[in-house]
Amino acid sequence: MRFVSCLRCYPQLLGAALGVTATLPAAAQSGLPAPDSARTQHLPLVRVPGVRPDRFAVGSRRFTLDSLALTTYRTGTLADVLNARTALYLKNYGPGQLASITMRGTSARHTAVLWNGFNINLPSLGEADFALLPTSGATQVDIQPGPASATYGNGAVGGTVLLSSQTRWGAGWRGSMQADYGSFGLRAGNLEANFSNQKLAVRTSLLYRQADNDFFYYEGRTRRQQVNAGLQQASLTQDFTLRLGQRGELLAAVWLTDADRQIQPGIGTNNTHAQERDQSRRLMAGYRYVSTRHEWTARAAWFEDIINYRDDVSGLSESKVRTTQAQAEHTWGFAPNASLRVGAEAQHFEAQVDGYGARPRTENRFSGFALFRYDPRPRLRLSLNVRQAVLPGRQPPLTPTAGAEWVALETPQHAVSLKASASRSYRVPTLNERYWRPGGNPDLLPEEGLGYEGGVVHVLTLEPTHLRLQTELTGYRQLVDNWVQWTPGATYWSPRNLRQVRAQGLEASTQLGWQPGAYQLTARASYAFTHSEKTKGTAADSDPVGRQLPFTPLHTAAFSTDHLWHGWQLNTTLNFTGLRYTDASATDFLPSYLLLNATVGRTIAVAPSWKLLVLAQGYNLTNLSYQSYDNRAMPLRHGALSLRVLWR
């Protein structure tokens, strides 16, 4: 494994004309420190002749989990990865159960999750369950905290999670197969096959996993065994990219996920044998055409999300939402240092949800955007983006984002960049908030956010030992208005635009890459201070102002290391989650916890093209009794053994 190495130059011609070399990670692109240098180790051959949307996200913090970081979690879910590798807090209702994210002091509905450019949050709930997103569905996960509706659209208030599959051209046939055997009946398998030449790139990934999750936990001093928490989960991903001539590219992707989960009852609550089936079918296709100064892209997607829930008390509740959407955009590199992208998006939702009544509900949403990037000087980058959404009923405001980055210092060893951005954001009321019966409120206003952030990035590079240390500090503040909250009414609960919430905080991260010889180390540490509270409310909002929001830890931190040496590997993750209040008055709380996981592995070459990787993974190594979410048990120390066969 090498640090940034060779780059093929063929599509760069086009990229340069557009004012970008989008084929590269940000570091190589412009001297701006890469958000995650691990990325530079593995993607030297990537060539995508287009402009990535993050080119227009100047001044915003962004970090990447690349295939190296994801590979240990090949049979896991994004919830596992994000929990272990980032300082993000995901409310976890149990292992494999609902995992809902909170970014920068907002709720899960305020995080946009995009797959190949399309929002995949469940339209009914307006959020994603990260336990339903297997890691094998993407090869790269980019996380951009903070408001960015101009770039990513609806719901990018607290942050955005971008899932993508990076194409490796000319890599030939590659494949791998993995089998896992672990505690509490964990059995998992993953099969991945890749093919690419200079014209066609195909990736297929299959995942199956099941677990009984009949782990032991403590209720007070009583040891109990968890019931009704088993699951079966499968995922199929198919990515396809075909080059049409020198300038055109056809891409298509399929991602099918299916999970059949028993719903883990809360500690001390009645087991009503709740069970949920979640199925998502996601298909997308697109065409991209790149000329000297222009790029045209058209994409369409069709999603079907099914949630069927059943328990002894309420019986069966079914939900099926189909989303059809299209995006078109045109990028014009009208000068070597300036480019403009304009585009539009249309979405059509068709919801057949028991909670909405017998007839299907349909809704159309549209938005148009313009993204502008201008580098007035080699060390100064600016972007100005704007989006206007068109919704049924009430209109969200125009959401602009302005960002700037300035490389203040650049020497062979040191680079220091300053960055700042300001952004408006919006969140459209979810289908549940609008149509759920009883209570759904069709008159809800979209939520609006107004946020700022500023930060500094320092990169230290010491070539003799291949050392690279990147440190980033970001401060932010955001006000979210018309915050929607469900409140009890005379006979039922109803969502209303009740309050204003102010979230502010600090994020610090540092990453070290070091390769003195055969030994290679990557270490990452990150810390987040998140202060989020209600600042104003309507008379109907009885929750007090000035208290930290429930389930928003003030302090979170993550520390991970990846060591490689002569075929051996050791990966450790240490994650700290501070105390979380469980009520709006900030009186009751869940204690903080520190989780340690580690993986030891050995790669053995068994034949010219064949390698074998044996991994022993240990979780919660300190045997901590903890709860991520209120009253849901989590397992004590447990582990898994994995065997991976790699071909080429």
Add this chain to the structure above:
Amino acid sequence: MTLFSTFPSSAARLLLGSVLALGLASCDSDDEPEAVDIPSNSVLVLNEGNFQKANAEVSVFSKNTNEVLYKSAFSAANKESLGDVAQNISLQGSTAYIVVNNSNKLEAVSLPNFKRVGKVENLKLPRYFVANGSKGYVTETIAYDGQPGQVSVINLNSYSVAKTITVGKQPERLLLVGNRLYVTNSGDNTVTVINTTTDQVEGTITVGDSPNSLAQDFEGNVWVLSGGKVAYNADYSVDYTRTTKGSLAKIIPGQLTVATTLEMPSNLSSPNRLTINGTKNELFYTYQNGVYLYPVGNATLATSPIIRRNFYALAVDPVDRTVYGGVASFTSTDKVIRYRTGAPGNAYTAIDSFSVNIGPNGFVFN
């Protein structure tokens, strides 16, 4: 920036900080039981808690010092959570009985230390409980699919179910009058009368739609409050053309018919939480976002409230006539507001309030 100025020290600090935080956290959850000592002249407030969170609790308010002595008495005394959705608390002698609906159990704790003395598990969505010496009766919904509910007879020596008696749909509060047990069937328009000597159904009395609560007055008569049947449109908005009015019915013990029925002035709200004062001549109930008072014997029901506030719990102190109202938000620490009046007929005014736990839904006076 200083925190992360160099990598190794930052990692060390992070680790150290986390370990410290962990140490503090474990100090918080001290394992030694905290002594609970509930004095006389106190009020036990039952906090329902959030569904599925098993954070139901009992708070204890002292009338001597006018302060909350224990916010979470059950877990303080027993070092475990009370359970999920506490529905009802009642007192017999020095034993308090707590029905925990979504934990399907009945907890018995003794005063003053509030330690558990018994537990009955595997009930079927239990709602309300009444003790009768060494026997107890608990209403159970069983399911919300239209099947009839039941009353389980509990042996309070062995804490086991001795017998189950089928009653009407969704039985709610129940009242013991001599050797008769009156059970409100809120899914129907009936009250089931059970003979507590034989534990057999003696008969069924038809009352207004959806009876939910009841009380016995100074003359020995039983008053049953019916909420009225709420009819919904397809979109779950209330269809007031088909919604029936609530009513208050008087039953003379021994009779299986209603002696008098007084109808509520409007069907826009369902009356609930019938309770009676210490001298048993004033009935209080919640209705139209307020508290209404019915002096026993009046020919009509009041059209205006004595307190304009929406309560999730309502009780009247049998000794000093103070009205206790529980305000439930279910999102934050909730409160109880107390009201007093001078002479009968005077206005009720709030005297103070105190914070309890989440969702106060009932009181008992010790």
